[in-house]
Amino acid sequence: MAKLTKLLRYASQAKAQTGKGYLAQWMEVFRLARRGRRLGVEEYYELEIFNDRLYPAPRKDDCVGWRASAEVDKRLNHPYWRAIANDKLLNYALLQHFALPSPVTIAVYSTEGRRVGNERCLRSERELREYVSQSLTFPVFVKPICGAYGRGTFLFTAHDPQTDSLVDKTGRRVTVDEFVTACQTPSFHGMLFQECLLPHPEVRALTGGTTSCVRMILLVNDNRPKVHMTFWKIARVNNITDNFCMGETGNLLAWISTENGTIENVVSGLWPAAHAVQKHPDTGAPLLGKTLPDWEKAKQLCLSAAVHFPGLRLQNWDVAFCEQGPVLMELNTESDLAIPQYLARRPFVDDAVRLALA
Structure with a gap:
């Protein structure tokens, strides 16, 4: 009953925001659940897929939720290779062997x-x-x-x-x-x-002393890795990690320009509780428009690391921007691909992903 009440509230808020009627919303929910990427009804609202301005009708089919995230990961990452990411000791041993910077x-x-x-x-x-x-x-x-x-x-x-x-x-x-x-x-x-790692002075001035990682999502087609999406998990001062947990931790999420490392969008949660953030709530430093240091170096570091894991064609690297330069914190699989989609305001699946899945 509580879930139904929440969904009715979501539908009412979506109608007030966009003018889309209840019937149109529920018909779209049913279609996206049966076709496309099997989007869940809560995801339809919390990822703001209902908003035609952000996601015109033809693009909604390429939006992902947790089911599609798992399916894309399953198809692109060979099960034999998953231990290299999931077992952090093994991952660090390999990074150390290849002389790639990682935590000591x-x-x-x-x-x-x-x-x-x-x-x-x-x-x-x-x-x-x-x-x-x-x-x-x-x-x-x-x-x-x-x-x-x-x-x-x-x-x-x-x-x-x-x-x-x-x-x-x-x-x-x-x-x-x-x-x-x-x-x-x-x-x-x-x-x-x-x-413990010390953040780069420019990053520390923005967010404080907690290590906050950029998630770089790489696609590997024909053994050639390419950065697909990038976002920043911005930690609050009193948290020890930058994990977002759908906004429960108080940490923030920022969309980062893949081309130059500029912060373009910062939010505190998912719809309808999300708020656009201009300044870091602890340091008071403006975030929008700032560019992360060593951006090109960080991208090249991830691309260099990716070639050593050819069985993982969808790689999620967490990179810390530290005093000594970018550091590879860990490699992840089975990640929630809906989060970068939500920040980017564009479907996760595009021509590059379709090519990888073909």
Whole structure:
């Protein structure tokens, strides 16, 4: 009942915004669910597909939601190659081997003894507990070997021996017992301990000290990678990651010009709760019209990395713009392709994607 109420409210708001009647909306919802990219009814509204000014009728069929995102990813990325992206330890090991800039891993918790390179390996609960209580250097970013959406991540700034707890950047305390238990989550397959990166001074002036990554989506046709879409996940000062989570984290999303790295559109959420953002809410710095530093270098870095993963023809790279230059934070598959579509105000599927899918 709650979902029906929400959809009726959406339909009313869509009619008020565009003048499109209820019958016309629902006929379009039914058609797009049955044809095209099997768009869901909530996606029809929250991605603003109902708006004919943004998406004229012929273009709506090329708009994607979560179903089409999964289908496109499934068709373009070979299952044998997915571990290279989903297993962050393996991905970092390969990036290190190819001398591509990535975060410095200082330790790994892995009961199997896996490592990125020559960093310290913690194979038991005892070794993990002793390391975080006695030898861990700060600040440090900790994340699962296999994880997504920022789950299971920590950014610690100190250890308090009085309470045997770790202090994160917001001042929250996590006891060593709690942290060790989290590290042993089976689906994580271990944890990576990494040096914290410092944003490029120009980026820090815009958004503060939290690392905010640009997502570069690459298509690979005939073994030639090309940047398809780019957007920026802009973190708030008190968050430790830049994950958007449909606006729940308070972080922002920005559409970035693929050609020159200029910020063209910034939003705080999806329709109808989205608000256009002019300035970063924490720093007060204007965002629109600003150009990210080292843009061409970052693009070339992703293109150079992409050729090493030919079985992944749709690659989602997260790139941090740091003091030392662009850094490849991670490679992703199975990403939500509707988000860049929403920011760009154009369908994700175009001639280049159709060629890849052919």
